[in-house]
Amino acid sequence: MKNLNFSPLKKLEIILEGAHQDFATDLLDRAGVTGYTIVNNLSGKGQHGFHEGHLMFNEDAVLIMIIVAVPEELVKPILEGYAPFFGKHTGVVFISDIQVTRLVKFTGAGEQAG
């Protein structure tokens, strides 16, 4: 059995062209984020006419969304790391508040799941 501990975190949903996946995840690695989930099957459309600056994609681009949950203090460094990239490439990062239940396994052996 285990307890349910709710931890407030920030969820980042990073949408960008799949060609840049390694760049995006390398930056997360360097920020200390060791895990993430990627939604692969995205399409997108748009122009940057959206007045809040939601940069958009060519209709034929292959897009991915990288989902990570991070402590609040990591949000700014990660986004600052992405800023020069997004100055040259299209994409967007959605930031939202989530809670995550602490589900750590306290085995010494780690995952080792097949």
Added chain:
Amino acid sequence: MKNLNFSPLKKLEIILEGAHQDFATDLLDRAGVTGYTIVNNLSGKGQHGFHEGHLMFNEDAVLIMIIVAVPEELVKPILEGYAPFFGKHTGVVFISDIQVTRLVKFTGAGEQAG
């Protein structure tokens, strides 16, 4: 380089049968939302027994989720636009608070990304 400006927006996650994608995105276009992201590979199940009115899908329907970030004042017009549709078809719209970093490129030429 660029600054990070955080803008509070509303995220809409519009889940509906893929056959109605054009209807859904046309309505967004008319509301002034020029960009969106679509998750294509969804499945769903359910009946409308859920007491909060979460309309659900036949197990064999091909579903999509359209993700858009809009200023708060656009939420009501968009949802009112969808209401007659959802009166006849299954689907659901999730609304949540997000922040988006302003990543506008100030080039005159626009995207032109390959």
Added chain:
Amino acid sequence: MKNLNFSPLKKLEIILEGAHQDFATDLLDRAGVTGYTIVNNLSGKGQHGFHEGHLMFNEDAVLIMIIVAVPEELVKPILEGYAPFFGKHTGVVFISDIQVTRLVKFTGAGEQAG
């Protein structure tokens, strides 16, 4: 026509290996959640070094994300139901606040959509 009623709900995003989908949805069924949406095309990576206990996945695992919207009082029972499972398997549950428009069809016949 219909009215727009906004209901505050909790969104659960349950990310786990696809092999365990039936377990996860059966538990939702037993909790009284009759509908859900599943994103099928996920990949993930990680170790459990993330200090908030975000358990992660082998790079080759086939992952899914089950999205459900539930009344707040269902969150704890559902997560308690998952806890023993997550004690043995990797995965994570993101909890966030959403609003859902009440789009119930008041037809007697139900969906019956093709």
